[in-house]
Amino acid sequence: MTQLPNSLEARDVAVQLHSYADARKQEETGSLVIDKGEGIYVTDINGKRYIEGMAGLWSVAVGFGEKRLVDAAARQMEKLPYYHTFTYKTHGPSIELAEKLIEMAPVPMSKVYFTNSGSEANDTALKLIWYRSNALGQPERKKVISRVRGYHGVTIASASLTGLPNNHRSFDLPLPQVLHTTSPHYRSQKKDGESEADFAKRCAQDLEDLILAEGPETIAAFFAEPVMGAGGVIVPPDGYWEAVQPVLEKYGILFVADEVICGFGRTGNMFGTETYNLQPDIMTLSKALSSSYQPISALLINDNVYQPIADESHKIGVLGHGYTGSGHPVAAAVALENLKIIEERDLVGNVRTMSPLFQKRLAGLAQNPLVVETRGIGLIGAAELHHEALADTPGALGARTNAVFLEKGLISRNMLDAMAFCPPLIITENQINEMFDIAEDSLQAAALL
Template sequence: MLQNDQLAEWDRENFFHPSTPLGQFARGELSNRIVTGGKGVYIEDREGNKLLDAFAGLYCVNIGYGRTEVADAIAEQAKELAYYHAYVGHGTEASITLAKMILDRAPDHMSKVYFGLSGSDANETNIKLVWYYNNVLDRPKKKKIISRWRGYHGSGLMTGSLTGLELFHNKFDLPLDQVVHTDAPYYFRRDDLSLSEADFVKQCADNLDALIQKEGPDTVAAFIGEPVLGTGGIVPPPAGYWEAIQAVLNKYDILLIADEVVTGFGRLGSMFGSEHYGIKPDIITIAKGLTSAYAPLSGSIVSDKVWKVLEAGTDKLGAIGHGWTYSAHPISAAAGVANLKLIDELNIVSNAKETGAYFNQSLKDALSDISIVGDIRGEGIMAAVEFVKDKDSRTFFDPADKVGYQVAGALLERSKVIGRAMPQGDILGFAPPLCLTREESDTIVAAAKDAIESVAAKL
């Protein structure tokens, strides 16, 4: 077996890591972690550390690590048929079965599933379908996509443009012109502290309406949003938000894309976030929890309304000119089938609802009185703690102080618990595997309290 120092050296010399300060990493100023195994909510590294992964990788591992049922399904599929394409009506038992299983769980008005590999490529697919849809309907100007500041929808050209976070735009010449941004439904960070939640929701809807009027309703094709903001801060929407937004979209015949890469398959204590918040999307983006990240797979679930137009388009124009080599890859599809079976058998969605409620309440009970804790929020098994310099005036820390990163570092160093320092704010995020137990929840909460208090004492 290779020694850790040799592998670490190869890592720095050869591996281009995403979302990493490249110079610091190459110089050895940033440590690397080589992960070797996982079981339940824990991972292990080559140094023998056992870490409670309270972010499920990247919101991914819904069923937890080490489920042999999924590994066995992947192995059996690889032995039987490792690959075939999905072009021109070709399919496999795994891909066809998985498509049906998804639609059996999706909102009733959804019609078909197109498979990709990542949430980013699924949202690229979605934008192409929206443009095709409007061209078939002879609305060639209706092409702009409205996203929200602090939303996360990928890091490609269009998807990076849809993402409303500076990190994904800086020096990449993004966002592209077809994308415009509107308000994030982030009540804690509202400009006017006197606004009630209801007034803030009205403001968000009114500002969206005004933006559509400014751009021209005949030029706006779709609105994309996560049911709960994820990477932008883990922010559940204020009550009534989605109802108000959908009323505006319906007024101007604008399609709604629900990006459920994070919220799909149980994270909110519902199978889909659309169900959870009464959203009726035209397209749903799925990934992560579809296979619990045991294999790369994403999907675009298309509604009856959109599908009928796509069918009409290909009747006129011939085969639809879109496809990926690895669409509906049979190994990934087999992982998805096994994963969805386990989600049902293990009552993962119910556990997310019940243990998630316990987890969120425990965080509030344990952390609310700490001086630097300004907000504690969450839904299902998702939660965030936001730090402030002064609670009464809601004064934030200087970003240079990196308070959120300090807390995440203390959490890992002191308790071997992985939380995530979220971008554009001092925010500690949690999104553990959905198999989380109350005892494991207690471990995370106690570790968070210890880490936050240790940082607060230094500030």
């Protein structure tokens, strides 16, 4: 990437530290500067258009350039551009959005707590879980379990919940109270001769064995995504959730469903919780909540979680937690309008209509010798590349392939060697074919590198 001395690319390198990037490499290569977006497409400052095959970061459900969301933000900015939800104060948009989320929840929920990102939502969930344990007179019940390859964010607590090594290395993580159990990825974790059904049962047994080894009285909660996202789009095997949930119920362990990626239609239902018949005590939401037009996230907690917390706050005299931007009126107004669009345009129905073609074209990528496996559900999926065949360092083949995708006009994301696809929920048949045509051409080109 050629950088002129005063170009935006050069200026960016001079002043910004980027997420999920090699800082030294970025000093050499510069940045891709996106200038505008429309529908499923974004355009860079040089006028090149790309299919945004990741919906930004798994999040722009209604597509880019949705004027209704722009107008909702402008109206709220004029009326009340900011207020908070501290100390018994509130405002209309946060109330209306909380009411809407309680109404939409697929299982009974009692209260909503607003945060600003998925990381903050999961971090706050962990704090409230610890607070609740103390309220119940169970100070020893502080350990939480998540899964290898799970992704729950990047704050100190949520990065600990995340089960990916690069989110722990050199950060002195994970925290000691956070444990990790088996990833539900059948291909990589199965034993010789083990059926998918037997693997699902073993995952549940591994979880129970961990609980018993640590002491059930010390385990407070289990965090899990219905479908793993940033860990490689891991779709749980048949029978997995049917085996896991009874283990949690048996030992009185809270279940936190991380719906940050799955929520609001991605898996073919409004929530992944519905797709897999889950019964969470807490749900964490973000991304498609506002199509990421504004930073906002939320926790939904059931009454079993809320009542002890309310009692403890009364005992102490305050719930000593909060964020300046919690339930921000502009973000809440945009989220409300975004949810209206999702419902009015039946985008969940569009996911169901488009997913057979999406999954067929995704599966077709396995015809390329670089691809060892494809997996997905609804409008989310991944093609796993066979880096072992090329004796590559894990992630190197994915990075090279991702660069080819970009060159040919498709923005994907390689999670090591898994190429992800997660387009806006408004995508059409023609656009699905366009996206996977580029992916097929890119894989053929990558195989020749």
